[in-house]
Amino acid sequence: MADRPVLLEALGVTKTFAGERGLFGLGPSKPPTPVLHGVDLVMDYGEVTGLIGESGSGKTTFGKCLLRIVEPDGGTIKLQGEDWRGVEPKALQAARAKYQMIYQNPYACLNPGLTISAHLRETLKVFQGITGTAAVDRVGEELGRFGMRDKAGSYPGELSGGEKRRVSVARTLLTKPSLVVADEPTSGLDASVKADVLDRMLDARDADTAYLFISHDLDVIRFVSDRILVMYRGRIVERMEKDRIDPELPHHPYTIRLFEAARADIPTEEESRAMAAAADLPIDTNVGCPYRGLCQIWNDRGRPEDDCASVRPELVSIHSMQRVACHVLAEQASVESPSASSQETSP
Ligand SMILES: Nc1ncnc2c1ncn2[C@@H]1O[C@H](COP(=O)(O)OP(=O)(O)O)[C@@H](O)[C@H]1O
Ligand code: SF4
Ligand SMILES: [Mg+2]
Known part of the structure; x- marks a missing residue:
């Protein structure tokens, strides 16, 4: 075996x-x-x-x-x-x-x-x-x-x-x-x-x-x-x-949102408004992190022109059992544990 x-x-x-063309091949x-x-x-x-x-x-x-x-x-x-x-x-x-x-x-x-x-x-x-x-x-x-x-x-x-x-x-x-x-x-x-x-x-x-x-x-x-x-x-x-799989541990901001949605079942009114407002803002998701419009971390930091806005994050190891595509979490992990990436064993 x-x-x-x-x-x-x-x-x-x-x-x-x-x-696709519109109905009967007509329209935009x-x-x-x-x-x-x-x-x-x-x-x-x-x-x-x-x-x-x-x-x-x-x-x-x-x-x-x-x-x-x-x-x-x-x-x-x-x-x-x-x-x-x-x-x-x-x-x-x-x-x-x-x-x-x-x-x-x-x-x-x-x-x-x-x-x-x-x-x-x-x-x-x-x-x-x-x-x-x-x-x-x-x-x-x-x-x-x-x-x-x-x-x-x-x-x-x-x-x-x-x-x-x-x-x-x-x-x-x-x-x-x-x-x-x-x-x-x-x-x-x-x-x-x-x-x-x-x-x-x-x-x-x-x-x-x-x-x-x-x-x-x-x-x-x-x-x-x-x-x-x-x-x-x-x-x-x-x-x-x-x-x-523990909400108390560090996670990608999107995963955190899924954990929170699972607890609350539906987004609160405030969350819905914040999401709608973020969706209205013109953000080019072809560059930088595609999640940043909804990202609590980036929005809390006042939407700076940093890596989040210009560099696509790749999955990197922040723990031997966890990889995330997030510049901020990657940086925090490398500060806290310089050898984190060398602990990674699986793809
Ligand atoms: N056959 C299809 N033709 C065109 N768009 C499609 C087709 N199937 C899925 N999509 C689009 O692909 C996206 C992802 O759909 P899907 O894979 O069903 O997502 P999920 O399973 O996560 O809900 C959606 O925007 C959906 O409209
Ligand atoms: S890379 Fe930046 S914008 Fe993307 S999830 Fe991480 S903190 Fe948020
Ligand atoms: Mg589906």
Whole structure:
């Protein structure tokens, strides 16, 4: 096992959605939307990486780019040592048995006219060519792991929201994938159902299965993840190991805002006003730190023409288990601990 290649090595992944013409090709064309600006992710077997960020920050696009459900524009992606971007389109479907996605809205993926057993047997047939009694046995076993064996003959419309999620997770794990991108798999569920789905998901996985777990729910991410990536407008602004997921420790100002939003649920009126005011100010996010318009530190210091305004911050180590893209935190860390960057061991 020791000499097998790392499961996933994605470096500098970029994506810009092309601009579109208006309805019927008339009207002004929309400008292209740059969504990912060079995102890195290295994951090994059995690891759970949480990806958090506000709605629209590019989390889903990144997950889809990793699996080539959306084609990335740039960067390299290696899966089990193989150049994944070089795999021919016709070979992708078969290869995807090992790399699966749990979609944000599983209902859309369930055909109301098919029983749960039929859905799962179809997955086995398409990805692994397994049919007949072998398929029935595998499906029964998988549903059993999710406490759903008695629902094999039910139709999607007869299941609760939580049960539908469990079916969609069971279907994903059926092919024993090495990597699962789980996109908000518990959004919209109430707390007890959410906990049940998460528990079953983590219990049922193969010890080797790695997850990229996407959510805007910090509690969920904290519960499931070995490490967290924080994405802001298509860039990773912080990467921390589980032990650093603590609001009392130093964090990127954007991460702090996510921690605060998780506590308060919604921004206060004052915060909303401050954010709206900041959004109105003309700030060129192509230079300097893209977060500075909303950054408490930079705004508190009176918006100086310093590195925040002119130099794009890169992810640097401020602790052996934490990297941030922030000039101020990097400087504080190097003042407090000149050897911080030499403690870094992982990418
Ligand atoms: N197919 C698409 N075409 C054009 N723009 C898209 C497409 N998919 C996503 N986007 C845009 O990309 C940005 C990031 O979206 P998304 O990856 O869904 O973010 P998140 O999952 O973090 O909410 C948004 O501005 C969204 O409108
Ligand atoms: S680099 Fe400057 S503007 Fe950006 S988050 Fe850090 S302090 Fe704020
Ligand atoms: Mg999303």
